[in-house]
Amino acid sequence: MEEEKSMAMTTDSIQTIPQIFNETVDRHQDRVALRTKKLGLWQDITWKHYHERARLVGTALVSMGFEKGDAACIIGDNAVEWVMADMGIQCVGGVSVGIYATNAWSQVEYVVTHCDARFLFVENEEQLDKWLMFKDKTPLLKQVIVWDTRGLKHFKDPQVMTFEALLEKGKAVCDAHPTLFADRGATVSPEDTAVLIYTSGTTGPPKGAELSHGNVTWMARAVARTNVLYTTDQVLSFLPLCHIFERLFTVFIHIRYAYTVNFVEKPDTILQNMIEVSPTVGYAVPRIWEKYYSNVMIKMADATWFKRLVFHGALKIGEMRADRLMNFQPIPLGHRFLFFLANLLVFRKLKERLGFERIRVAYSGAAPISQEVLRFFQSIGMNLIEGYGQTEATGVTTLSPEGRVRFGTVGQALEGTQLKIAPDGEILVRSPGVFKGYYKNEVATHESFRDGWLLTGDVGALDEKGFLRITDRKKDIIVTAGGKNITPQYIENKLKASIHINDAVVIGDNRKFLSCLVMIDEDNVMKFAQDNKIQFSTYGDLTQHPAIIQLIDREIQQVNQTLARVENIRKFTILPKRLYEEDGEMTPTMKIKRKIVNQRFKDIIEAMY
Numbered sequence: 308m309e310e311e312k313s314m315a316m317t318t319d320s321i322q323t324i325p326q327i328f329n330e331t332v333d334r335h336q337d338r339v340a341l342r343t344k345k346l347g348l349w350q351d352i353t354w355k356h357y358h359e360r361a362r363l364v365g366t367a368l369v370s371m372g373f374e375k376g377d378a379a380c381i382i383g384d385n386a387v388e389w390v391m392a393d394m395g396i397q398c399v400g401g402v403s404v405g406i407y408a409t410n411a412w413s414q415v416e417y418v419v420t421h422c423d424a425r426f427l428f429v430e431n432e433e434q435l436d437k438w439l440m441f442k443d444k445t446p447l448l449k450q451v452i453v454w455d456t457r458g459l460k461h462f463k464d465p466q467v468m469t470f471e472a473l474l475e476k477g478k479a480v481c482d483a484h485p486t487l488f489a490d491r492g493a494t495v496s497p498e499d500t501a502v503l504i505y506t507s508g509t510t511g512p513p514k515g516a517e518l519s520h521g522n523v524t525w526m527a528r529a530v531a532r533t534n535v536l537y538t539t540d541q542v543l544s545f546l547p548l549c550h551i552f553e554r555l556f557t558v559f560i561h562i563r564y565a566y567t568v569n570f571v572e573k574p575d576t577i578l579q580n581m582i583e584v585s586p587t588v589g590y591a592v593p594r595i596w597e598k599y600y601s602n603v604m605i606k607m608a609d610a611t612w613f614k615r616l617v618f619h620g621a622l623k624i625g626e627m628r629a630d631r632l633m634n635f636q637p638i639p640l641g642h643r644f645l646f647f648l649a650n651l652l653v654f655r656k657l658k659e660r661l662g663f664e665r666i667r668v669a670y671s672g673a674a675p676i677s678q679e680v681l682r683f684f685q686s687i688g689m690n691l692i693e694g695y696g697q698t699e700a701t702g703v704t705t706l707s708p709e710g711r712v713r714f715g716t717v718g719q720a721l722e723g724t725q726l727k728i729a730p731d732g733e734i735l736v737r738s739p740g741v742f743k744g745y746y747k748n749e750v751a752t753h754e755s756f757r758d759g760w761l762l763t764g765d766v767g768a769l770d771e772k773g774f775l776r777i778t779d780r781k782k783d784i785i786v787t788a789g790g791k792n793i794t795p796q797y798i799e800n801k802l803k804a805s806i807h808i809n810d811a812v813v814i815g816d817n818r819k820f821l822s823c824l825v826m827i828d829e830d831n832v833m834k835f836a837q838d839n840k841i842q843f844s845t846y847g848d849l850t851q852h853p854a855i856i857q858l859i860d861r862e863i864q865q866v867n868q869t870l871a872r873v874e875n876i877r878k879f880t881i882l883p884k885r886l887y888e889e890d891g892e893m894t895p896t897m898k899i900k901r902k903i904v905n906q907r908f909k910d911i912i913e914a915m916y
């Protein structure tokens with residue numbers, strides 16, 4: 308077991324991606340690094356094969372004029388080619404820039420031109436078409452490389468080559484210059500930029516956060532020091548790889564601790580692949596965990612009365628145990644025995660059906676999660692932990708160790724991280740994970756710091772044990788016409804705990820009372836409509852039906868009973884349309900763009916007042 312512990316894997320003196328990657332490959336050449344599913348079968352890729360592919364990519368790029376510090380972009384769904392390109396770029400001193408696969412061509416153009424990309428890796432014909440829309444506007448771009456060429460058999464363009472052709476070019480270069488890859492990697496220093504991660508742009512154009520090799524290698528160590536990782540661990544890669552949350556687990560932490568990364572076949576097979584892989588470490592954004600919770604509840608509503616009775620009885624037992632655990636109270640022997648029975652009869656089978664039976668620790672991040680959802684997973688015996696951080700601090704600032712999850716908090720500061728609460732309540736951070744700055748944006752960089760502390764833009768409080776509680780985004784705090792300060796995020800999270808509410812936006816700045824825009828949980832509300840013989844023909848019809856409005860009103864009134872009077876939602880409107888990333892209303896990590904939604908539904912908001 309000692310050989311498998313993460314702490315024994317690498318030394319703290321190694322602070323660049325090529326150093327860590329090379330050492331891990333030397334130790335684990337024949338172990339499985341990556342797994343991908345093709346033609347219905349999972350295929351293993353060893354560390355040796357992973358390294359060889361990255362080596363061919365890197366040397367090919369160098370031979371085509373890729374200089375140290377140059378940027379190369381990657382756009383596509385999670386795939387082995389994505390990370391092979393990523394590693395090849397970084398290991399020759401380049402800057403790797405991920406782009407969301409769902410971005411429109413104009414957004415892709417913005418990133419490619421803003422970061423001065425020399426090369427662009429694209430997944431398929433769909434992503435290549437985006438480049439074709441702006442190809443004449445990117446004179447610095449030397450080559451576009453495609454890794455899935457289906458539908459492109461007869462496509463010809465001198466600026467486009469296949470991933471296989473790039474590997475062949477790399478092989479020829481490696482044969483002629485065997486040490487080129489290692490030599491370029493040796494020139495990389497901890498201060499050099501490893502990746503540019505563009506923020507999702509909830510408040511304006513995306514900004515490119517520069518993370519150094521020192522930033523990302525330090526963060527990989529810090530996360531694993533809080534919760535140990537093993538070479539035998541399995542994770543499932545499905546969140547966007549250009550987001551720091553997924554990049555940490557699929558790339559940076561992975562190359563340090565040598566567990567196995569399994570790639571989902573496609574975005575709509577996540578649930579199936581989760582069951583097939585049964586990972587030992589899980590992670591997702593809150594919307595995913597909330598959807599799992601909602602699906603369990605809707606299925607239980609369809610179960611027989613006896614199964615419902617047993618499930619809710621077991622859940623009560625689990626909740627008693629979770630409440631004591633999350634408040635650091637001892638669990639009486641009788642409660643332990645009851646939970647053993649509840650797990651044996653209910654929770655074990657439930658987790659098997661979800662693919663969660665092997666999960667040792669699971670993380671929720673990138674946005675606040677409903678406390679009811681977090682409590683549910685802790686109640687069924689799954690160690691779901693909420694972490695906190697931002698891209699500018701390399702993804703993680705606070706995290707709870709296994710068995711030390713305090714209810715209502717996002718954990719304690721990582722080892723080596725300092726936290727401070729400003730007089731106005733803003734959370735300030737100082738750590739080796741704090742970024743270099745925003746690329747080509749000195750003004751925004753300067754505005755992000757105060758006396759050497761990173762300004763997070765979040766408001767929170769620290770308790771006597773150093774556990775951090777997040778209150779809200781500083782810019783989102785509502786000041787009512789009566790001068791009361793309201794934290795909308797707290798109210799919204801309570802509303803989202805309802806299985807019938809998918810999301811909510813609380814309104815009330817300079818208003819006499821609070822109102823709310825509600826996005827329904829379509830699956831659960833449709834089931835309610837079917838169960839109650841409510842007729843509708845479109846999504847809009849469903850949201851405006853009097854019975855559905857009454858349903859949501861009941862949910863809101865239940866939440867109001869738990870809030871102070873000034874925090875009560877007096878009026879609400881169910882939005883008659885779904886919110887989409889393509890329409891600019893959601894970020895790729897499924898967070899609502901509050902400013903856009905307020906502008907787009909201005910008339911609806913005004914009608915409530």
